[in-house]
Amino acid sequence: MSYPAEFPISNQLLEYRKEHENEDNGNTTTDGGNLAVNVNTSLTIGKRGPVLLEDLDFFDIMQHFNRERIPERVVHAKGAGAFGFFEVTHDVSQYTAAKVFNGIGKRTHIAVRFSQVTFEMGSQDTTRDVRGFAIKFYTEDGTWDLVGNNTPIFFIQDSKLFPDLIHILKRNPVTHxxxxxxxxxxxxxxxxxxxQLLIFYSDRGIPNGYRRMNGYGSNTFSLINKEGVLVYCKFHYLTNQGISNLEANSATLIAGQDPDYALRDLYNAIATGNFPSWNFYIQVMTQEQVQTCNFNPFDVTKVWPHSSYPLIPVGQLHLNKNPSNYFAEIEQLSFNPGSFVPGINGSPDKVLQGRLMAYSDTSRYRLGVNYLQIPVNSPNRINNFNRDGFMTIRSQGGAPNYHPNSFGGPEESVRAKLLYPSMELKGISGFYDLGFDDNFTQPRIFYQTVLDDGAKTRLIQNIVNDLKNASSFIQERQINVFKNVDSEFGRRVCVGLKKFCDFTEVDL
Incomplete structure (x- = not known):
């Protein structure tokens, strides 16, 4: 029996039957392994009587069904994922002693999850939104999670505003x-x-599937080499499939025909051997360069210009395996930007600082205190003094659960201590709002030099399509922001809006 290879995602059940057609399917059991008495009907008094409490098979089925879903992620709810490996292609030992980068040709198993940021689990894959691009490296020093997006920057400079940002991207609490x-x-x-808004409303606001978009660590991180020298860095992963985006009308059409377009595209590509890959780079800034930089390098709304901080090649990401079960391996896949390995660490980036706590907290809420014992999240080894809690899977045998002790168990790593960054911090504690610093130089460069005439026209049209739905006083305020980027840009948005509403106070 043959199946059309170009549509493997549609043939999963056919393939399963083919692979297991000579096997004995066995008898139906409960979750406890007990033989089920009847799987089609409930136990009742007579043909028309009520269901009895003695139907334990029914209760086993329904109680499990009632708990099949876990809370969906507050953000990044819908996504797709796959597995593969990271391979080192260039020596970067001068910057970091992280073992994941130790030796050209070295391979490390990875899990990757792509996602939308804003919308719910049942949303369409071709909506305009930032896309998540998170990588879990299963290294010999533990798991390293590089949790980024398909944009090199973000909307805000301080994590304290993140809940407000997500609230305005989601639903009105009254009207829903x-x-x-x-x-x-x-x-x-x-x-x-x-x-970020300019990138959001540009062509890259709707990627043509997950395989044809770049990824970025977005935040600023630090690297530490074997001498203990620290440099700051940005991570980039650039697609080898070529950048491809969807025009707004095409995206709307696809959303109606195939709301799972990006998920299906990724699964089918891997299933047919068309394995996607990305080139992996770093940008580096020394501590001395930080002092002379003319912008805040820890501000996630800013890019590091490639002319001053060029891309340094490191390796390649390859995806070659689909999940065997979506819920177990992708829905339960959890990431934490604070999951570092020796040689890689954080920075004073305010948004990163907030993420270091938030991600592990939300994972404990969704999956339980022992979420890191779930196989897809588990490092190669867990060796500490934490015990018990909901759904303990790996109890570490009879090892002592306290330190110090006289009966064995793990000791502190000398290597980890040597590679933990030391940062000189100076200043007076206070609430510093940097959101009104120079916010226009970099977006002005993006609008004036990165976008061609056609891209500018599409950007403006995309903005007008959404901004026309806001109240006039908000429209006018936003147009003034656009004018600070480029006066012609602001004027063109205003002209576009006049087709839908009457402006009396805006100076064209």
Whole structure:
């Protein structure tokens, strides 16, 4: 029997039957392994009587069904994932002693999850949104999670505003629909968002599937070499499939025909041997360069210009295996930006600082205190003094659960201590709002030099299509933000809006 190879995602059950057609399927059991008496009907008094409490098979089925779903992620709810490996192609030992980069040709098993940021589990894959691009490296020093997006920057500079950002991207709590007044009100009041907004509404706002987009660590991290020298870095992973994006009308059409377009595309590509890959790079900034940099290098709304901080090749990411069960391996896949390995660490990046706590906390809420014992999240070895809790899987045998002790168990790593970064911190504690610093130089360069005429026209049209739904006073405030980027840009948005509403106070 043969199956059409170009549509492997449609043939999963056919393939399963083919692989197991000579096997004995056995008898149906409960979750406890007990033989089920009847799987088709409930136990009742007579043909028309009520169901009896004695139907334990029914209760086993329903109680499990009631608990099949776990809370969906507050953000990044819908996604796709796959497995593969990272291979080192260039020596970067001068920057980091992390074993994952130790030796050209070295391979490390990885899990990758792509996602939308804003929308719910049942949303369409071709909506305009930032895409998540998270990588879990299963290294010999533990798991390293590089949790990024398909954009090198983000909307805000401080994690304290993150819940507000997500609230305005989601649904109005009263009407339960997306509210364009909320959306544009927030962005017009926080000008640091303008750089990301331009990328969001550009062609790259709707990638043509997950395989044809770049990924970025986005935040600023640190690398430490074997001499203990620290440099700051940015991570980039650039697609080898070529950048491809969807025009807004095409995206809308696909959303109606195939809401799982990106998930299906990734699965089918891997299933047919068309394995996607990305080239992996770093940018490096020394501590001395930080002092002379003309912008805040720890501000996630800013890029590091390649002319000053060029891309340094490190390796390649390859995906060659689909999940065997989506829920077990992708829905339960959990990431934590604070999961570092010796030689890689954080930075004073305010958004990263907030993420270091938030991700592990939300994973404990969704999956339980022992979420790191779930196989897809588990490092190669767990060796510590934590015990018990909901769904303990690996109890570490009879090893002592306290330190210090006289009966054995793990000791502190000398190597980890040597590679833990030391940072000189100076300043007076306070609440510093940097959201009104220079927010326009970099987006001005993006608009004026990166976008060609056609891309500018599409950017403006995409903005107008959404901004037209906001109140006029919010529209006017947002147009003034656009004018600070480029006066012609602001004027063109205003002209586009006049087709839908009457402006009396905006100077064209």
């Amino acid at each position: 629909v997306r509210d364009w007044n909320m959306f544009w009100d927030f962005f017009s009041l926080r000008p640091e968002s303008i750089h």
